[in-house]
Amino acid sequence: MVKLAVVTGGGHGIGRALCRRLARDGARVVVVDIDGEAADTVATEIGGVARQLDVSDEVSIETLVDEVEDQIGPIDMFISNAGVGFGDGPSGAISPEGGMLPVDDRWSISWDVNVMAQVYAARAVIPRMLRRDGGYIINIASAAGLLSQIGDAAYSATKHASVGFTESLAINYGDDGIRVSVVCPQAVATRMIGMADDSNATEGGFNGNEVDGILKAEEVADIIVDQALEGRFMILTHPQVTTYIQRKTGDYDRWIAGMRKFRRSLAK
Numbered sequence: 001m002v003k004l005a006v007v008t009g010g011g012h013g014i015g016r017a018l019c020r021r022l023a024r025d026g027a028r029v030v031v032v033d034i035d036g037e038a039a040d041t042v043a044t045e046i047g048g049v050a051r052q053l054d055v056s057d058e059v060s061i062e063t064l065v066d067e068v069e070d071q072i073g074p075i076d077m078f079i080s081n082a083g084v085g086f087g088d089g090p091s092g093a094i095s096p097e098g099g100m101l102p103v104d105d106r107w108s109i110s111w112d113v114n115v116m117a118q119v120y121a122a123r124a125v126i127p128r129m130l131r132r133d134g135g136y137i138i139n140i141a142s143a144a145g146l147l148s149q150i151g152d153a154a155y156s157a158t159k160h161a162s163v164g165f166t167e168s169l170a171i172n173y174g175d176d177g178i179r180v181s182v183v184c185p186q187a188v189a190t191r192m193i194g195m196a197d198d199s200n201a202t203e204g205g206f207n208g209n210e211v212d213g214i215l216k217a218e219e220v221a222d223i224i225v226d227q228a229l230e231g232r233f234m235i236l237t238h239p240q241v242t243t244y245i246q247r248k249t250g251d252y253d254r255w256i257a258g259m260r261k262f263r264r265s266l267a268k
């Protein structure tokens, strides 16, 4: 049983649903978010503990792990869920311009939050887990880390890096009792795809662009926790992603042609 879990990005969306599910299972949950108010609200609701911090700051992650272990207890499960996506600028994957933030900042923030935050968390918590012969590391990547996110090159590249890093963790530490999972969802009804928190809708999102099979955050959280506890490395919350990966690896060039066609259909 998981007694103590840390969930980053726990203030909203999938992270919040994970906090609720783990608390229902009887775990004490540390809800971490850059949005301190949201973290407080979730922690109050589930009887957990809130911590406001930016996961892309390594010192903050180290301090979090030290404080939680000193003041509350050993962390059984660390879920690096916080993630960002900004979209390409107007000229696509190589855009040097456009959007709310300069494009280089979008690349560096995507890299820091989607990848380095998972590295910092693993560096801080795995040595402690090794000393006590076990623990769970769950990194939330995306189906974009196996396939691609049309319209967001930085998201696609950093989510691929998250999958690659998590594979390394599983290969390195699996023999030492560390259970490692990477989660690769397709669309989930959260603010990230332009839907309201706790949305029950299973269509919409992505500014109205069609996407197959939007799942609710609560459904996704249940699949993640169940499959991680079963010891599964690759958690595919959306079954169709298995087919898409098989198509991609079976004939890469055909897959690229299919994705081009899909992109053209979105542009209409």
Ligand SMILES: NC(=O)c1ccc[n+]([C@@H]2O[C@H](COP(=O)([O-])OP(=O)(O)OC[C@H]3O[C@@H](n4cnc5c(N)ncnc54)[C@H](O)[C@@H]3O)[C@@H](O)[C@H]2O)c1
Pocket: 008, 009, 010, 011, 012, 013, 014, 015, 032, 033, 034, 035, 038, 053, 054, 055, 056, 081, 082, 083, 084, 113, 140, 141, 142, 143, 184, 185, 186, 187, 188, 189, 190, 191, 192, 193
């Ligand atoms: N929603 C989807 O369709 C979808 C699909 C695949 C993967 N994902 C991934 O799932 C994870 C959760 O996304 P979501 O859909 O719940 O989005 P969301 O925007 O609802 O939640 C993300 C949370 O992360 C927090 N956060 C962002 N930057 C942070 C930082 N620097 N430090 C601490 N907290 C930070 C936000 O405040 C927010 O609470 C992300 O890694 C995302 O890439 C989402």
